[in-house]
Each structure stands twice: as C-alpha cells, then as structure tokens.
Amino acid sequence: MITVTQLIKRFGPKTILRGLDFHVEQGEFVALLGPNGAGKTTFLRVLASLSSPTMGKVQISGYNLPQQAAAVRRRLGVVLHQPLLYGDLTAEENLRFYGRMYALDNLDTLIGETLEWVGLANRRRDLVRTFSRGMQQRLSIARAVIHDPDVILFDEPYTGLDQDASSMLDDVLRRVAAQGRTIVMTSHDLARTADLASRFDVLSRGVITASARQGEVGVDNLLAFYREAVNGK
Amino acid sequence: MESREVDKVDRVDRVDKVNRVDMVNTVDRVDRLDKSTEKSAITDHQSPITNHQSPITNHQSPISNYLRALTAIIWKDLAAELRSRELLSAMLMFALLVILIFNFALELNVKERQNVTSGVLWVTFAFAGTLGLNRSMATEHDRGCLDGLLLAPVDRSSIYFGKMIGNLVFMFIVEAIVLPVYSLLYNTNLFHPGLLLVIVLGSVGYVAVGTLLATMAVQTRTRDILLPILLFPLVLPVVITAVKASSGFLQAVDMAEIWPSLNLLIVYDVIFVALAFMFFDYVVEE
Numbered sequence: 311m312i313t314v315t316q317l318i319k320r321f322g323p324k325t326i327l328r329g330l331d332f333h334v335e336q337g338e339f340v341a342l343l344g345p346n347g348a349g350k351t352t353f354l355r356v357l358a359s360l361s362s363p364t365m366g367k368v369q370i371s372g373y374n375l376p377q378q379a380a381a382v383r384r385r386l387g388v389v390l391h392q393p394l395l396y397g398d399l400t401a402e403e404n405l406r407f408y409g410r411m412y413a414l415d416n417l418d419t420l421i422g423e424t425l426e427w428v429g430l431a432n433r434r435r436d437l438v439r440t441f442s443r444g445m446q447q448r449l450s451i452a453r454a455v456i457h458d459p460d461v462i463l464f465d466e467p468y469t470g471l472d473q474d475a476s477s478m479l480d481d482v483l484r485r486v487a488a489q490g491r492t493i494v495m496t497s498h499d500l501a502r503t504a505d506l507a508s509r510f511d512v513l514s515r516g517v518i519t520a521s522a523r524q525g526e527v528g529v530d531n532l533l534a535f536y537r538e539a540v541n542g543k
Numbered sequence: 544m545e546s547r548e549v550d551k552v553d554r555v556d557r558v559d560k561v562n563r564v565d566m567v568n569t570v571d572r573v574d575r576l577d578k579s580t581e582k583s584a585i586t587d588h589q590s591p592i593t594n595h596q597s598p599i600t601n602h603q604s605p606i607s608n609y610l611r612a613l614t615a616i617i618w619k620d621l622a623a624e625l626r627s628r629e630l631l632s633a634m635l636m637f638a639l640l641v642i643l644i645f646n647f648a649l650e651l652n653v654k655e656r657q658n659v660t661s662g663v664l665w666v667t668f669a670f671a672g673t674l675g676l677n678r679s680m681a682t683e684h685d686r687g688c689l690d691g692l693l694l695a696p697v698d699r700s701s702i703y704f705g706k707m708i709g710n711l712v713f714m715f716i717v718e719a720i721v722l723p724v725y726s727l728l729y730n731t732n733l734f735h736p737g738l739l740l741v742i743v744l745g746s747v748g749y750v751a752v753g754t755l756l757a758t759m760a761v762q763t764r765t766r767d768i769l770l771p772i773l774l775f776p777l778v779l780p781v782v783i784t785a786v787k788a789s790s791g792f793l794q795a796v797d798m799a800e801i802w803p804s805l806n807l808l809i810v811y812d813v814i815f816v817a818l819a820f821m822f823f824d825y826v827v828e829e
Contacts, residue, residue, distance in 0.1 A: 360829060362828060380696045380697075380698075381696070383694055383695065383696040386694070388690075390687055390690060391687070393686060393687070394686065394687045394691035394694075395691075396623055396682075396688060398622075398624075398627045399623055399626075407615055407618075408691070410611055410614075410615035411612050411615055411692070411695035411697060412695060412696065413603055413607075413608045413611055413612075437626070453691070
C-alpha cells in the first residue's frame with residue numbers, strides 16, 4: 311500500500327530525512343513514534359504530497375510521488391496539526407466545500423451521514439469557529455474521510471485535546487481503523503498509541519530505527535522498545 | 544560518582560513506572576469507553592464510507608472537475624466574507640480614508656481635481672487591494688487551509704484562479720463603492736464607460752500578479768511588509784498605464800491617444816495571468 315525507499319528530504323543545507331525506508335501493508339495501523347524534531351511531520355507531509363522528496367522513491371496505492379500526485383491525493387485522507395477548516399463556514403459548508411473539491415456526488419446524503427458518524431450531526435449548521443478543539447478535530451476527520459480514502463495520515467491528532475476529547479478521538483480512530491483503511495499516525499504519546507496501532511515504527515534522526523508489531527512488543531514494554539530505538543541503548 | 548549513576552537509574556525506573564501506569568490507565572479508560580458507547584456523542588451509526596465504493600465521480604470530465612473546484616473556492620471565499628466582513632470592511636475603510644485625506648490635503652480647484660483624479664483613484668485601489676490580498680491569503684494560511692486546498696486532487700491552477708477571481712470580486716465591490724463617493728467629494732463625474740473598462744483591465748492585472756505574490760508572501764513571517772515590497776515594483780507598469788488611460792477618458796482626449804494604453808493594459812493582463820498560471824505550482828511547492 312505504501313512503499314518508501316531511501317527517502318531523503320533536505321531543506322537547504324539541513325537534511326531532515328536521511329535515506330528512510332518504510333513499508334505498510336493494506337489495513338495496517340502504523341504508529342510512527344519519535345522525539346520532537348525527528349522528522350515525523352516532514353515525512354508525513356512527503357507522504358501527503360505536500361512536500362516533494364529530494365531523493366528516493368515514494369509509492370502509495372501503486373502511484374509514484376510526486377509524478378502521480380493527483381491520483382495519490384484522490385486515495386489519501388490527511389489530518390494535520392491544524393484542522394484545515396474555515397472558521398467562518400458551518401460544519402456542513404466546510405464538508406460541502408471539500409466535497410466539491412473532490413468532485414463527490416450525492417453530497418447532501420454524504421455530509422449528513424459523515425457528520426452523524428463523527429457525532430456532529432446536531433452541530434451541522436454551527437460555525438466552526440464556535441467549536442471546541444475536540445469537535446474541530448472530529449470534523450477534521452470527517453473532512454479527511456468524506457471521499458472514502460484508502461490511506462489516512464494523522465499528524466499528532468491528540469495535540470491540544472483534553473481527556474474527554476482524546477477519549478472521543480480514540481473512539482473515532484478505532485472506527486476508522488475497523489473499516490480496513492491503512493493508517494499512519496505520528497505521535498510522541500506512547501500511552502495513547504499503545505493499544506490503537508497494529509505496528510510501531512520509531513523514527514529518529516531521519517531514519518526508521520526500529521519496527522515491531524503489537525504482539526511482539528507488549529504495552530508494558532513499549533517504552534523500553536522506544537527508548538532503545540531512540541537512544542540506541 | 545557511583546551514587547550519581549544510581550540516582551540516574553532510580554529516576555529512569557520511576558519514569559518507567561509512571562509511563563506504565565499511564566498506559567494501564569489508558570487501557571482502562573478505553574475499556575470504560577467501550578462499555579458506555581451509548582453515552583458517547585458519537586453514534587453507532589454505520590459509516591457512510593465502509594463499502595469502499597468511492598463517491599468520487601470519475602465519469603466527469605477533467606474540465607467539469609476543474610470548473611467545480613474553481614467555483615467551490617469562489618463560493619467559499621464569498622460565503623466566508625459575507626459572514627465575517629473582515630476583508631471588505633478593512634479595504635473599504637482604508638480606501639475611503641485615502642480619498643478623504645487626499646481631498647483635504649490637496650485642496651484643489653475643479654480643473655486641477657480632474658487632472659489628479661486618475662492618480663488618486665489608482666493609488667487608492669492599489670493600497671486597498673494590497674490589504675485585501677494579504678487578508679485573503681492569511682485566512683488560508685492561518686488555519687492550514689492552504690494545505691487543505693493543496694491536498695485536493697485538482698489542478699493547482701484551479702486554486703490560483705479561484706482565489707484570483709474571489710479577490711477580483713472583492714476589488715470590484717470596493718471600486719463600485721469608492722467611485723460614487725469620490726464623485727461626490729471631488730465633484731467629478733466618473734461614470735464613463737471607458738473609465739470603467741480601464742478599471743476592470745487594471746484590476747485584473749493587479750489582482751493576477753497580487754494573488755501569486757500574496758501566496759508567496761503569506762508563507763513568510765513578514766508577510767504584511769513583504770507583499771507591498773514585492774507587489775508595487777512589479778505592478779507599476781499596470782498602474783502607470785491605467786492612470787494614463789483613465790486620464791485620457793476623463794479629459795476626453797482623442798481615442799487614438801488612449802488605444803495604446805488600453806492595448807498595453809490587455810497585454811500586461813495576459814502576461815501576468817500567464818506567468819501566475821505557470822509559477823503558482825512552484826510557489827506553493829515545499
């Protein structure tokens with residue numbers, strides 16, 4: 311589903327990703343762990359086709375980036391730090407706008423069902439700027455899945471959420487994963503990702519330093535696994 | 544030395560324990576959440592997108608999809624502005640203040656007023672336009688919405704043209720309000736079809752290059768300062784030609800003298816739109 315080979319990303323003289331190799335099978339939920347500045351967001355932006363690789367090969371659903379970016383974008387849902395929503399539009403208007411950008415049919419039905427799915431049906435006509443951070447994040451997920459993508463990328467989706475909002479987001483993420491979609495989620499919150507992901511990859515200093523399936527590394531050993539991957543101890 | 548290392552190991556052990564407790568708490572929390580799903584705000588409704596029959600309509604032609612994306616962006620900009628009125632009110636206030644200040648500062652007689660009218664008008668439009676361009680792109684950038692646009696599977700030129708046409712509509716609205724106010728204040732008739740044509744052509748050139756540069760400037764920390772610094776030197780030929788053509792119409796000179804300026808304006812418009820079309824992809828590329 312996702313194959314990355316020897317990916318290098320440079321910004322001027324600074325090298326962020328240094329020959330990164332990464333492979334994800336269909337239906338996998340990969341938690342991409344790593345300390346701040348490891349290159350997680352940069353890597354996700356390359357996968358999202360928002361940033362071009364300096365060198366290396368990136369292939370998603372059989373399409374190469376950046377050459378076949380439009381085909382990749384059609385199959386990709388992305389949830390970033392920021393909600394990518396317009397505060398002066400209602401929840402429904404935001405989804406309608408993105409629906410038109412993706413040339414979707416039956417938008418009225420689709421918007422209603424998607425809003426109900428993320429628990430925002432009763433707020434569909436409210437302006438997004440009146441939403442809490444947690445509600446915006448759920449609407450952001452609705453925006454990311456409305457076109458039925460095969461692959462969904464999440465960049466630190468729990469940032470700025472309180473306990474209740476985080477629990478609610480856990481629930482939404484489980485539902486997204488249960489649909490058999492391929493998910494890559496960056497995080498530095500081990501506790502949150504521990505029982506959501508089916509695989510844990512550690513990105514440190516621009517490369518994947520360790521990878522393990524949930525069965526191979528238990529919830530209790532995840533911290534030790536992470537430490538070893540980051541510090542090499 | 545040894546005791547310091549022992550302390551360090553103890554500290555690491557304590558952190559390990561705290562993190563394990565956090566993880567156990569997470570598992571407990573998730574279990575509780577699973578048991579009380581009926582209380583959750585999220586319904587157990589079957590997802591609309593589980594059957595993997597993509598709602599994306601591939602049967603539509605690329606041109607139809609292109610126009611759909613373009614009109615979606617224009618509609619979105621107009622709908623958001625209708626609610627907030629941030630952009631239009633700022634542009635309008637600024638434009639009205641500029642013509643008021645010129646009115647009191649210059650204290651001209653009727654004939655002199657006619658001579659300076661086109662200059663004052665275009666200075667007003669250019670300054671107010673910069674405010675609008677900056678604000679329009681800042682809305683996209685501040686909430687990451689520009690990324691949202693770039694993630695859509697559409698030709699990126701449709702994003703440029705959508706934003707450009709939106710900005711042009713705001714510019715026309717401001718011009719439509721400024722013109723009668725100016726006519727009243729300066730006691731000059733500005734409702735000349737030729738002048739309106741010059742305003743349309745000049746605004747297209749100004750907004751074409753302005754939208755491209757605003758997209759570039761908004762990604763920097765000094766966007767408010769950077770846009771006018773980049774824009775004014777580039778747009779100077781359009782403004783000078785527009786001032787010349789406007790003066791020609793206002794002073795009722797022979798059409799033969801005005802045609803070269805009009806032709807030049809059309810050429811500038813075509814060049815600026817073509818350049819923006821070619822470079823927009825590079826400007827938004829990371």
